[in-house]
Amino acid sequence: MTEYNFAYLDEQTKRMIRRAILKGLAIPGYQVPFASREMPMPYGWGTGGVQVSAALLTPDDTFKVIDQGADDTTNAVSIRSFFERTAGVATTTATSEASVIQTRHRIPEDALTENQILVYQVPIPEPLRFLEPRESETRKMHSLEEYGLMHVKLYEDISRHGHIATSYAYPVKVEGRYVMDPSPIPKFDNPKLGNMAAIQLFGAGREQRIYALPPYTQVVSLDFEDHPFEASKADHPCGLCDATDSYLDEVIIDDQGGRMFVCSDTDYCTARQAAGHKGKDAA
Amino acid sequence: MEAQTLSGGFDNPAVQSSHAFRNIMEAMARPGQIHEIKGAEPPAPLSIAGGTVLLTLCDTETPVYLAGNADNDEVRAWLAFHTGAPLTGPSRAMFAIGDWKALMPLNAYRIGTSEYPDRSATLIVECAELAASGAKLRGPGIKSQAALSLPEIRAFQSNQALFPLGLDFIFTNGVRLAALPRSTEVA
Amino acid sequence: MYVAVKGGERAIESAHAWLAEERRGDTNIAELSLPQIREQLKLAVDRVMAEGSLYDPDLAALAIKQSRGDLIEAIFLIRAYRTTLPRFGASRPVDTGAMDCDRRISATFKDLPGGQVLGPTFDYTHRLLDFKLAAESEVPDAPTREVSSGAVPHVTEFLNQEELIESAPHDDTPPPDLTREPLEMPADRALRLQALTRADEGFTLGLAYSTQRGYGRNHAFVGELRIGAVTVEMDIPELGFAVEIGEVTLTECETVNQFTGSKSEPPQFTRGYGLVFGQSERKAISMALVDRALRWEELGEDYVGAPAQDTEFVLYHADNIQATGFLEHIKLPHYVDFQSELELVRKLRREAGEEQFQEAAE
Ligand SMILES: [Zn+2]
Numbered sequence: 001m002t003e004y005n006f007a008y009l010d011e012q013t014k015r016m017i018r019r020a021i022l023k024g025l026a027i028p029g030y031q032v033p034f035a036s037r038e039m040p041m042p043y044g045w046g047t048g049g050v051q052v053s054a055a056l057l058t059p060d061d062t063f064k065v066i067d068q069g070a071d072d073t074t075n076a077v078s079i080r081s082f083f084e085r086t087a088g089v090a091t092t093t094a095t096s097e098a099s100v101i102q103t104r105h106r107i108p109e110d111a112l113t114e115n116q117i118l119v120y121q122v123p124i125p126e127p128l129r130f131l132e133p134r135e136s137e138t139r140k141m142h143s144l145e146e147y148g149l150m151h152v153k154l155y156e157d158i159s160r161h162g163h164i165a166t167s168y169a170y171p172v173k174v175e176g177r178y179v180m181d182p183s184p185i186p187k188f189d190n191p192k193l194g195n196m197a198a199i200q201l202f203g204a205g206r207e208q209r210i211y212a213l214p215p216y217t218q219v220v221s222l223d224f225e226d227h228p229f230e231a232s233k234a235d236h237p238c239g240l241c242d243a244t245d246s247y248l249d250e251v252i253i254d255d256q257g258g259r260m261f262v263c264s265d266t267d268y269c270t271a272r273q274a275a276g277h278k279g280k281d282a283a
Numbered sequence: 284m285e286a287q288t289l290s291g292g293f294d295n296p297a298v299q300s301s302h303a304f305r306n307i308m309e310a311m312a313r314p315g316q317i318h319e320i321k322g323a324e325p326p327a328p329l330s331i332a333g334g335t336v337l338l339t340l341c342d343t344e345t346p347v348y349l350a351g352n353a354d355n356d357e358v359r360a361w362l363a364f365h366t367g368a369p370l371t372g373p374s375r376a377m378f379a380i381g382d383w384k385a386l387m388p389l390n391a392y393r394i395g396t397s398e399y400p401d402r403s404a405t406l407i408v409e410c411a412e413l414a415a416s417g418a419k420l421r422g423p424g425i426k427s428q429a430a431l432s433l434p435e436i437r438a439f440q441s442n443q444a445l446f447p448l449g450l451d452f453i454f455t456n457g458v459r460l461a462a463l464p465r466s467t468e469v470a
Numbered sequence: 471m472y473v474a475v476k477g478g479e480r481a482i483e484s485a486h487a488w489l490a491e492e493r494r495g496d497t498n499i500a501e502l503s504l505p506q507i508r509e510q511l512k513l514a515v516d517r518v519m520a521e522g523s524l525y526d527p528d529l530a531a532l533a534i535k536q537s538r539g540d541l542i543e544a545i546f547l548i549r550a551y552r553t554t555l556p557r558f559g560a561s562r563p564v565d566t567g568a569m570d571c572d573r574r575i576s577a578t579f580k581d582l583p584g585g586q587v588l589g590p591t592f593d594y595t596h597r598l599l600d601f602k603l604a605a606e607s608e609v610p611d612a613p614t615r616e617v618s619s620g621a622v623p624h625v626t627e628f629l630n631q632e633e634l635i636e637s638a639p640h641d642d643t644p645p646p647d648l649t650r651e652p653l654e655m656p657a658d659r660a661l662r663l664q665a666l667t668r669a670d671e672g673f674t675l676g677l678a679y680s681t682q683r684g685y686g687r688n689h690a691f692v693g694e695l696r697i698g699a700v701t702v703e704m705d706i707p708e709l710g711f712a713v714e715i716g717e718v719t720l721t722e723c724e725t726v727n728q729f730t731g732s733k734s735e736p737p738q739f740t741r742g743y744g745l746v747f748g749q750s751e752r753k754a755i756s757m758a759l760v761d762r763a764l765r766w767e768e769l770g771e772d773y774v775g776a777p778a779q780d781t782e783f784v785l786y787h788a789d790n791i792q793a794t795g796f797l798e799h800i801k802l803p804h805y806v807d808f809q810s811e812l813e814l815v816r817k818l819r820r821e822a823g824e825e826q827f828q829e830a831a832e
Contacts, residue, residue, distance in 0.1 A: 004554060006297035013553075015342055018304050019377075022340075023401035025311045026451045026464035028423045032401045033652035038549040043795030045802065056308065058301040068806045075802050077478040105806045123799065134782050136655045143397035161818050167810035175423055175466065177447060186810040199312045206792045208652040214312045214424035214466075234813055249805055250812065264806055344650075 007054040007087040013037055017055035017210070021201060024212035029174030030142070031125050031209040039205065046079055047205030049102045049121035053083065056117065056201075057100060062090045064098035069106040069247065069264035076104070095267050105168075107189040109246045109268040112198035114215065120183045122204040125211065127171040127181040147179050150222065158227050167232075173220045180211065180219075187221065188233045188247045194219030236261040239281030241272035288360040291324035293338055303339040307453065310462040315420045315429030317413060317461045323365075326357035332455035333380055333407050334361075340405075341378055343367040348376035351385020353409070373404075380407040383434040389442065392450055400447040403465075408434065413456035422467040431461055439469040493538050507531035516719075516748025517541055521790065522548030523649070523668045525718050525747055542670075546791050553649075562712055564700045566722045566745070568621045571698040573749075576625045578691050578726055584622035589697060590749075625694035626724050626741065635726060635739040655782055662764055662785065666757045667746055669788035677763075677778045678756035686763045686776030689728035690742060697721045697749050721746045723754035727762050730769055740769055760784065 005011065020034040039047040057063065063083055067076035071093040079102060080091050092098050095108045104121040112118060124130075128138040131149045141147070150171060157165040164170075170187035172194075174180050182193055183202060193200070193213065200213040213219060223229035234248045239260040246268055248261040260281045263269035273282065293299040299322040306318040325334025341347055347368045349358055362368055373379060373391035386406055395403035410432070417432040418439070431454070433439060442449045442465055449465030463469075494501065508515055508531040518530040522545045530548060537543035573589025576582055588594075629635040645660035648668075657665070666674060681687055699719050703712040723744035731737035742762030744754035763778035777783055787793060 006301070008554075010554065010556065011296055011300065012342055012344075014300070014304075015340055016344065018308070019340055019345070020401070021308060022311050022405070022451070023403075025308070025424070026466060027400050027447050028466060030400060030447060033399075033654065035649070035651050037553040037649075038546075038791065039553075040550040042546070042798060043792045044797075044799030045795060047795075056301070056305060058305055059298055060302075068803050072478045073803055074478045074482055077482060081479070104802075105804070123796070135786070136782065139398050162821060163814070163818065165814060165818075167814040168807040184804075184807045186806055188810070199308070206796055212312075214464075216426045217423040232810075232813060232817075234809070247806070248809070250809055264809075 004086055006059070007057050007083070008040075009037065009051065009054045013051075014055045017051055020210045021052065021055065021212060024201070024210050025199070025214050027178075028213055028217050029172075029178030029180040029211060031204075031211045033208055034210050036205045036208040041078065041082070043206035044123060045075060046102070046104060046121040048203030048207075048210070049104070049119050049205075050079060050082070050203075051205060052119050052201050052203035052210060053100060053102050054087070056119075057083065057087050057089055059088060061099045062092050062097055063087075064092050064095065064101045065103075066101065066106060066108070066265075066267075067104040068249070069108075070266040072266065093267050094271075095265075105184050105186075106247070106264060107185055107192045109243075109263070109265045111192075112196060114197045116198040118196075118198050118200045120185075120200065120202045122181070122183045122202045122207075122209070124169075125181055125202065125204040125207050125209040127169075127179050142178060145177070147173075150179060151224075154222060155224065158224070164223070164227065164229075170229075171222050173222060174213065175218050176220075179222070186233070186247055187229075188231045190219075190221045190229070191231050234261050237279060238263045238269060238272075239279040241269045241277045241282070242279040243269070243272055243277070287326055287357060288364050291326070291334070291361060292365040293322050296338075300339045303335050307336060307339060307460070307462070310453065310460055311424075311451070311464055313424045313429075314422065314463050314467045315415060315425065315431040315461060317415055317459050319458045320460060321458050326355070326361050328352050328409070329358060329380065330409055330455045331458045332460045333409050336407055336453055336455065336460065337362060337368075337378070337380065338365055341366045341368040343369070345377040346371035346375050348373050348379035348381075348404075350379055350381025353381040353385065376404050378405050378407060380409065382409045382411075389438055389450060394445055394448040394450060397448070400449075403448065403450055405451045405453065407453045407455060410434065410454050410456045413454055413459050413461060415461075419470045420463070420467050421470070424464075425467070431463065433463070433469065436469055439463060439467070443468055493536070502535055504528060504531040504535065507534050513749060514539075514541060514544075516750055517671060517753075518544045518548055520747040520750055520753065521545045521668050521670065522552065524548050524552040542790050542794055546794070549791055559704060561715070562703045562705060564702060564718070564720070566696065566700055566720065567624055569696055569698040569700050569720070569722070571622055571696050572719075573697040574622055574694065575696075576692070576694045578693050579625065579628075582625060582628070591751075622696070624724065626726065629693070629726065629739060633738070636741060638741060653785060655785075657781055657785055659761070659765065659768075662781065663743065663745070663757075663761060665785045665788060666744075666760055669757070670790035670793070671750070671753045671756070673788050673790065673793075674756040674760055675752060677784060678759035680776065681759050681763045681778045686766070686774060686779045688740075688742070688759070688762045690725040690759050690762060691727070692755060692758075693724045693726035693741075695721070695723045695751060695754065697751070719748055721748065721750050721754040723751070723758045725755075725758040725762060730771065740765070 020032045024032045039050055065076040065080040067073040083089055084091055095110045100117045102119040126138050128141055131153055132138050154164050168186045169181055169184040170190055172180050172182055195216050197215050202211045221229040237244045240262050246263040249264045250259055250261055252259050303320045303322055306320045310318045320332050320335045323334035323338045345368050348371055392404040412432055414432045416430050418436050420429040446465050451465055452463040454461045508527045514534055515527050515530040518533055519525050533544035533547040574587045626635055648664045699717045701714050702716045702718055704715050705712045725742035727740045727742055729737040729739050742758035744757030746754045760778055764781055766779050773779055
């Protein structure tokens with residue numbers, strides 16, 4: 001067997017993905033169908049993000065991969081080593097040093113810059129899928145801008161629970177046109193989607209869709225006048241770095257169910273600790 | 284075969300096309316911003332940037348329309364040898380290249396369908412000048428306002444009015460390029 | 471004190487090393503060779519080639535060895551490999567009429583030109599464990615007989631001559647390519663068949679079975695089932711003619727289904743079609759039944775809401791590599807999304823508690 005091409009994918013496949021990315025950028029929030037390839041990792045494990053990254057990485061890039069905000073979760077480690085091996089790119093865990101960041105389920109806490117690209121792994125790109133399982137129907141709904149069903153669903157939540165009961169993968173409207181699934185990020189991250197300096201690209205391998213948010217795009221989380229969108233998180237400071245503005249993971253620390261809260265963004269937390277911030281649970 | 288046909292391609296396609304694509308992508312993501320791309324040395328009258336865009340994005344799956352004097356034997360042979368892209372007229376083209384006048388009329392190209400707005404043409408406009416001044420641009424990808432030396436304004440306003448349908452444009456001049464997706468408001 | 475879990479990289483390496491050890495098993499037992507798998511587990515090899523969409527028995531055998539006999543994992547290995555292969559061109563359509571049949575049976579005619587050929591089938595074996603196989607054994611030669619000729623006519627051709635079955639006119643439209651273009655609805659029959667031939671055998675079987683039990687019943691008879699080798703030819707433009715580039719074994723099933731008729735058309739039998747790499751009758755027959763069920767619209771039948779009639783349902787869920795990946799991805803950490811659900815449930819419970827408290831106080 002011979003060597004694989006730079007960044008694994010053959011050039012024809014990359015061109016197909018690149019064309020899809022450009023159309024995605026030209027029509028923010030619209031899901032562009034693309035002929036996703038079988039990758040050497042399973043569908044559902046980031047094949048969409050991996051294909052997007054493979055199509056845009058250059059040998060000069062510095063690549064960072066996070067899963068749940070952390071660089072050292074096993075699937076992040078696996079994807080990072082895939083690109084180290086197939087593209088020979090430099091890798092980093094520092095958000096500020098990365099030129100391309102592939103992510104699953106989080107947006108880094110530090111604001112990204114114009115020199116960065118954020119690539120999301122997306123399991124189900126269709127925000128209307130759980131309201132209407134048929135692709136032929138949801139495609140029609142997007143074309144007609146027929147999003148009433150989504151509002152009805154959110155409003156039913158309010159009448160039943162007093163709140164919108166969607167806490168992650170919270171739907172957004174892009175530039176007043178397409179309703180878009182931001183991937184399963186917590187709704188805490190939703191406000192970072194809009195007006196971001198970096199390019200945001202979304203890849204769904206199994207579902208064969210690519211979509212994009214150019215920098216400085218208007219992104220609005222769906223809500224109602226009497227129930228405005230609210231980005232929420234656990235009401236604690238980080239136990240390690242004392243941050244009060246970061247999204248937190250809850251960690252169970254003993255058999256009695258004792259728990260502590262730590263930043264989900266490991267780079268953010270580490271950097272704060274290195275700068276001398278200290279939480280109540282830090283050593 | 285002419286020597287010019289065989290030469291003028293990428294000598295390291297994977298790496299050169301990756302750099303070229305990144306610049307094309309940045310340009311499309313940030314309308315009005317001018318980037319440089321190199322790698323191709325196409326026959327006249329194509330620019331280096333125009334030729335590099337073709338090599339980066341086109342292959343046997345993308346019908347290309349060569350408009351006006353871009354349609355000559357040397358360009359045809361060069362494009363066929365390096366990309367295998369089938370040549371076609373404007374109505375079936377995924378990519379078209381030529382100067383602004385030769386590319387007219389815009390209503391000849393595919394603008395996508397309401398269910399598949401991505402099935403629309405991308406026009407590579409070879410320009411005698413390209414500068415970050417002139418028409419005022421607003422929209423996705425632009426922080427507050429950008430400017431670009433567009434060949435005219437009206438055509439881009441009508442194109443934007445079609446959103447989410449419409450054409451996307453790449454402007455080339457020498458080794459430089461800028462882009463204007465359908466989402467950009469032009470004034 | 472709490473220290474975040476680190477060392478994902480080392481954990482992965484160790485897991486891989488352990489996996490390799492488990493794959494080999496007890497080193498006192500001889501290691502399996504690829505030819506052993508290819509020759510003695512041929513039906514597993516055939517399934518991996520069919521659902522992996524790559525005809526290469528040696529690679530399929532390697533994949534089976536590497537996957538420790540997990541056939542879906544083996545299919546995945548083959549799929550991931552096949553996408554990296556350059557595409558030199560497309561072969562001409564294979565001619566199954568010219569098949570060199572190892573097996574050829576018809577359930578609709580007692581005898582017919584070319585005869586019924588049972589071939590190497592489990593059909594009439596008694597499913598009794600053969601303990602002789604537990605020890606190594608010599609296999610006596612199977613009896614042989616002279617065969618008349620290579621090509622055997624298709625059974626449906628006989629029906630076609632009398633116009634008793636819907637005609638299937640020759641069509642030179644290039645079929646769409648599922649592996650190069652995103653799946654799009656509505657899917658024409660060529661695309662549906664392409665998806666079905668690489669679909670999971672179990673899923674296809676279950677759907678086909680459901681049609682037999684009344685969920686979109688279409689009264690199928692196996693008009694013909696044939697298994698054998700066909701030659702693969704490719705046009706070489708430089709030469710101006712086609713050359714033979716190899717041979718593949720295929721299983722083909724043509725079902726003859728209950729007649730339909732309309733005001734303009736007299737009653738006629740209809741067709742279902744299955745074609746699969748290797749020897750895989752269960753899959754080929756299942757495919758034919760599902761194909762027929764999916765044709766309800768073009769044949770003017772009613773949509774009765776049966777799963778096997780629902781093209782989107784069938785095509786979007788038939789691929790076991792997509793299915794297994796997404797199913798198993800819920801093993802991956804989801805603590806960010808879970809945390810946000812946790813916060814929400816706590817908040818809703820807190821508020822519900824406050825309300826109850828208030829009501830009690832009033
Ligand atoms: Zn922290």
